[in-house]
Amino acid sequence: MIEGPMPKNEGAWQPWPFSAQAVSAAAAALLLVAPVSEARAQEPIKIGVLLPLSGNFAVPGQQTLAGLKMYFDEVGNKAGGIPLEILVEDTQTKPDVAVAKARKLVERDGAQVLTGVVGSGESFAINDYSRQNKVPLVISGDAGQDELTLPGPIANPYLVRVTMSGRTATAAAADWAYKKGWRKAAMIGTDYAGGVDTNFEFARAFCRLGGKVIQAQWPAFGTADFGPYLPAVDRSADALFVFEPGADGLRFLRQYVDFGLQGKMPVFDIWGTIVFEPNLTQTGDAALGMYSSEFYTPLLKTPENERFVAEFRKRMNGELPEHEAPNGYVGAHAIVDAIAAVKGDFSDKTKFMAALKAVHFPSPKGEIKLDKYGMAIQSMFIREVQKVDGSLGNVPIATYRDVDQFWPFTEAEYESYQLDYTHGKDAVTDCSKLLAKK
Amino acid sequence: MIWLIHILNGVAYGMLLFLLAAGLSLIYGLMKILNLTHGSFYLVGGYLGLTVVRATGSFALGLVVAALAVALVGAAIERFFLRRFHLEELPQALLTFGFLFIFADLSLWVWGGDAQMLAVPGPFARSLSVGSFAYPVYRLFLIAVGLAIATLLWWFQEHTRLGTMLRAGVDDAEIARGLGINVSFLFTLVFALGAALAALGGVLAGPVLSLYPGADLDTLILAFVVVIVGGLGSLRGALAGSLLVGILDDFGKAFFPQFALFTVFVPMAVILVARPSGLFGRR
Numbered sequence: 001m002i003e004g005p006m007p008k009n010e011g012a013w014q015p016w017p018f019s020a021q022a023v024s025a026a027a028a029a030l031l032l033v034a035p036v037s038e039a040r041a042q043e044p045i046k047i048g049v050l051l052p053l054s055g056n057f058a059v060p061g062q063q064t065l066a067g068l069k070m071y072f073d074e075v076g077n078k079a080g081g082i083p084l085e086i087l088v089e090d091t092q093t094k095p096d097v098a099v100a101k102a103r104k105l106v107e108r109d110g111a112q113v114l115t116g117v118v119g120s121g122e123s124f125a126i127n128d129y130s131r132q133n134k135v136p137l138v139i140s141g142d143a144g145q146d147e148l149t150l151p152g153p154i155a156n157p158y159l160v161r162v163t164m165s166g167r168t169a170t171a172a173a174a175d176w177a178y179k180k181g182w183r184k185a186a187m188i189g190t191d192y193a194g195g196v197d198t199n200f201e202f203a204r205a206f207c208r209l210g211g212k213v214i215q216a217q218w219p220a221f222g223t224a225d226f227g228p229y230l231p232a233v234d235r236s237a238d239a240l241f242v243f244e245p246g247a248d249g250l251r252f253l254r255q256y257v258d259f260g261l262q263g264k265m266p267v268f269d270i271w272g273t274i275v276f277e278p279n280l281t282q283t284g285d286a287a288l289g290m291y292s293s294e295f296y297t298p299l300l301k302t303p304e305n306e307r308f309v310a311e312f313r314k315r316m317n318g319e320l321p322e323h324e325a326p327n328g329y330v331g332a333h334a335i336v337d338a339i340a341a342v343k344g345d346f347s348d349k350t351k352f353m354a355a356l357k358a359v360h361f362p363s364p365k366g367e368i369k370l371d372k373y374g375m376a377i378q379s380m381f382i383r384e385v386q387k388v389d390g391s392l393g394n395v396p397i398a399t400y401r402d403v404d405q406f407w408p409f410t411e412a413e414y415e416s417y418q419l420d421y422t423h424g425k426d427a428v429t430d431c432s433k434l435l436a437k438k
Numbered sequence: 439m440i441w442l443i444h445i446l447n448g449v450a451y452g453m454l455l456f457l458l459a460a461g462l463s464l465i466y467g468l469m470k471i472l473n474l475t476h477g478s479f480y481l482v483g484g485y486l487g488l489t490v491v492r493a494t495g496s497f498a499l500g501l502v503v504a505a506l507a508v509a510l511v512g513a514a515i516e517r518f519f520l521r522r523f524h525l526e527e528l529p530q531a532l533l534t535f536g537f538l539f540i541f542a543d544l545s546l547w548v549w550g551g552d553a554q555m556l557a558v559p560g561p562f563a564r565s566l567s568v569g570s571f572a573y574p575v576y577r578l579f580l581i582a583v584g585l586a587i588a589t590l591l592w593w594f595q596e597h598t599r600l601g602t603m604l605r606a607g608v609d610d611a612e613i614a615r616g617l618g619i620n621v622s623f624l625f626t627l628v629f630a631l632g633a634a635l636a637a638l639g640g641v642l643a644g645p646v647l648s649l650y651p652g653a654d655l656d657t658l659i660l661a662f663v664v665v666i667v668g669g670l671g672s673l674r675g676a677l678a679g680s681l682l683v684g685i686l687d688d689f690g691k692a693f694f695p696q697f698a699l700f701t702v703f704v705p706m707a708v709i710l711v712a713r714p715s716g717l718f719g720r721r
Binding site for chain 1: 440443444447450451546550551552553554555557558565567570571572573574576577645646647648650653656688689691692695698699
């Protein structure tokens with residue numbers, strides 16, 4: 001283009017030989033003639049990823065992102081031949097930032113689908129945004145609050161969750177514990193929503209089978225010193241069930257050995273936050289023999305998983321994936337399959353959501369499908385910490401397939417109970433209260 | 439028997455708190471600076487110790503390197519930044535708060551977001567049998583170290599020339615200068631010493647509390663509780679405050695678990711109402 005001083009507009013400067021009217025007539029004719037859907041197919045479909053990449057949940061955020069990227073790269077960033085554009089935004093582990101970024105992705109950048117979501121605060125905030133603005137949301141991060149995929153005031157027809165719901169690991173733990181012959185359980189759980197939810201659901205599932213929780217201790221979130229709690233554990237229990245996330249889990253692991261509990265009774269780590277892979281490398285043999293329940297372990301011997309782990313290690317300097325990575329991978333897989341099924345047409349959101357809920361495929365964490373509320377139906381694994389090739393790892397020792405969010409109850413039975421975890425903390429040692437119906 | 443465990447635990451936790459609080463109290467008492475970077479000195483010191491221990495296997499070397507490195511950083515902060523706002527409490531507090539954020543981000547960048555645990559040094563990595571329970575020897579070591587450091591600090595303050603000059607500088611800086619005491623150099627020295635104490639606290643507490651993003655703020659809050667209870671600027675106060683808070687916290691959590699989040703703050707609340715200057719505080 002020739003750059004230079006524009007001539008003064010004396011008598012309508014015409015850059016083209018055609019008049020303005022001719023140009024607009026031609027443009028109108030072109031618009032009428034060009035098939036609209038073909039024009040759309042050339043534009044990439046934008047997928048908005050909302051993850052905490054800084055702040056307290058930076059590590060799960062980064063892992064989820066790695067998994068998401070792995071799948072999108074594997075399919076060449078295309079869904080059914082339609083190009084995809086992945087836009088990533090950092091929620092900084094803050095709900096208000098999460099909503100602001102969600103708005104930016106959808107309203108300014110044109111994202112058609114949102115995914116990611118780790119922290120509980122941000123999950124409720126983004127869920128609200130998705131429901132109010134009818135934006136499809138595929139939760140591929142750790143946000144495990146049961147309410148998100150249950151009928152109720154915040155139920156969202158535009159939400160699908162491929163990752164987990166709080167109670168599924170506890171149900172598997174209770175079942176396996178009972179089959180092992182354990183009848184009396186001592187419990188330690190962090191005193192916050194996640195901890196109470198987990199241990200309450202375990203207590204109820206265990207009671208239903210015929211077991212009983214004989215002692216429950218609730219250290220505060222961020223407890224540095226488990227001295228007040230560990231020596232007080234009831235030694236007559238058959239096993240100790242623990243839920244301690246994050247740094248608390250690491251400290252618990254060290255102090256459980258320090259206070260002489262190792263070898264005195266079996267320990268079951270519901271959700272595997274203590275026998276978390278980065279913790280295992282820092283505490284010597286402290287975790288040897290600990291059991292845990294989770295929907296994944298990097299040591300799963302399936303062709304999908306072995307391929308996944310090998311590729312992950314190549315990208316991440318030899319690190320083993322934790323469960324966030326296969327979750328991201330599965331989330332991306334679901335999005336791609338759904339977009340391919342509707343051929344990139346987002347004009348009918350309900351059709352897209354139906355396509356999402358109909359996905360069904362094998363994955364590194366096992367077979368994945370979704371229930372009518374959009375919650376994943378997947379496998380649960382019982383793992384034991386054993387020495388594998390000289391270092392400690394979570395070896396799968398039992399599998400439960402087709403675990404949905406109500407297992408082992410039916411939906412009707414689950415909803416017939418009177419207490420839920422928000423009012424049930426003090427009832428965990430009382431089976432009659434736990435199993436009381438409405 | 440469980441009582442003995444609780445008492446031992448309370449004292450051990452108290453000694454840990456003393457290590458965390460001594461530096462803060464010293465700096466405020468002698469320089470009237472509210473050093474909010476104290477938390478960062480703890481965390482960065484701990485992380486540095488972790489790196490040295492993982493590289494060389496020597497806990498002692500980790501302690502030395504952490505203390506020296508953080509002392510240098512502290513001295514630099516005092517000399518080039520804090521000194522410009524001499525006796526202006528708010529600007530100094532804001533400045534140290536700013537450094538807290540900077541160090542927090544730097545540590546996240548260098549050492550990552552996962553919680554890291556320092557390995558307990560070899561000779562202390564076992565537990566003593568106490569009846570049907572076991573008690574970790576490392577915590578007994580912490581009690582010993584805490585007492586040793588408290589004694590050293592007391593001796594330094596009361597029985598050395600340097601300590602005397604420090605106390606003079608605190609009482610009345612102008613007169614002290616008039617007597618030929620280099621008060622500016624003393625202030626830098628004290629700040630560096632306070633920083634070194636915090637770093638030592640980080641390495642020593644590493645095997646018990648672990649190191650993680652956010653530990654700087656958690657530690658700062660605990661140190662403040664101790665210093666408010668014991669009285670700002672008093673070594674005796676820091677020791678008394680930390681033991682009191684440690685023991686009350688342990689018993690509180692064990693027997694009143696529903697108040698577990700408050701047990702650390704109850705003594706502080708009581709002191710603020712009954713005796714605001716703290717148990718042994720002046721001013």
